Amino acid sequence: MIATKGMIDMGGSATFPTNGNNNSSPMDGNGEGRDKCPKKLKAVVTGPALGIATGARLEVTLDSTSSPPRVVLVDPTSNSIVGSLAGIPNLDVLLGCLENGVGYRAFVDSVDGGRVDVTVTQQ
């Protein structure tokens, strides 16, 4: 189970400072637990940039300039962020895997207007 960060009140609530670091990890320091990292997941891209094409391959990385880090999709040809992943169950697990060096790529399954669907696959 992922450890919970934040100030927990007696009433069973927590406020998360948005300048904190996410130290949760599905793996220990030896890189064991990679099996807990998702092999494949489907997602709708948040804030997709114009020009993403069906069939494109994108890199999945962390944008640590935001707090907590965002999982972002990068177009390797322009090296620019073309969207992020949010509103996805178990995103914390994926983020922990990325922080621990597990590589992921995203394949653009479809582009329908502003909706971009991707399949994220472990490398």
Add this chain to the structure above:
Amino acid sequence: MIIAGGVYVEDCVTPRTTQLLGSAGRATVALSKMRSDLELHTYHPPELWEDVRVNFAPVCTKCQLYSSNSRVHFSYLFPLGRPLQTPYLDPSDERHFVTGEQAIIFGCVEGDFVVRANVVVADLQGSTSKGFRAAGSHAEKLAIVLNGREVMSRTGKPTITEAANELLEIEKAEVVVVKDGPNGSCVFTRTAYPAPVPAYSSKSLYKIGSGDIFSAVFAHFWMEGAAPVAAADLASRHTAAYVESPSLPLTKELPVQTAREPKIVDQIILVGGQNSIKDQWFMELLSEAISHLGKFDIRLVETNTLGHQLREASERNHSVSVLCIAGDKTEAHSMLMDPIISMTDPVIFLDNSYEQAGIEVPKGRVFADLSQAIYELFWMPI
């Protein structure tokens, strides 16, 4: 701006989607490019707080979580269908207090949020509380957003106008916005006549969360100083853009949009096979989904009894919309060639292989998106 409400997993079979959003999560992500002052308040099991934080904290200034026992899932077969909630939660006395300058409060299955704020938009869909002020909340300026069925059930009044006016009084609200699905919405205030706001055209209809988008956009612009009708119109336009292409966050730019003219409908006739449990189940499912869009008679018929049904409706001066369900190309083609079906206007077919197959459609409109086809029943053709 405080956004308080549920964050839920939403699964949909067609189109295939799994998201962690819910009303509050969706509103938070939706407004994150328009505002930099968002505070998300929601319930979740403590072991999943980190997941909520990772998803939403990057787009808000504060992520306040309250303990619940289970992560709630809503599963849809298609976006207009009634979702299956798991686990089902008994009505709860759970209450949490939130205080701020501006707030959007959504109804929540885990419990209630009691708010004290200067300006509040309350979208009470799904809330079991008796009302905003009855639950102990306070706002100097209050707008309530809900649909026609909810406004009438909350007040016991027989018409939307009576119910909205009653709600203005009971809740001491400045504005009540009543959403009416394909017919758009209507803005009620204490100082002006009710103002209808149209629904805008979209090429497809991803309805999941459309109400959340409407409330969030209305709240944003109303709190920025827009008049209620102008805020509702922008909400309707952004909602149309969202259902056509459900991409978040929202941006201020909107595509060119056409207002859809509503059609008076007394009776909906669903034409499709009923020879198997599968067919009957699907027709009943459609009927149930359509029944939530207004008050009208719904008839399920097979092609060979459509003529009888149309004659009966004509004798009663009923305005009829016909939705034909084609199970395959052969069935769809025979429906298109049927002299009685081709007399009805409009006729809406659903087989998405049609346009690809290039079959000539003599009359009516063909839609591959089931939710879109249902909404088209209530609109005049463009």
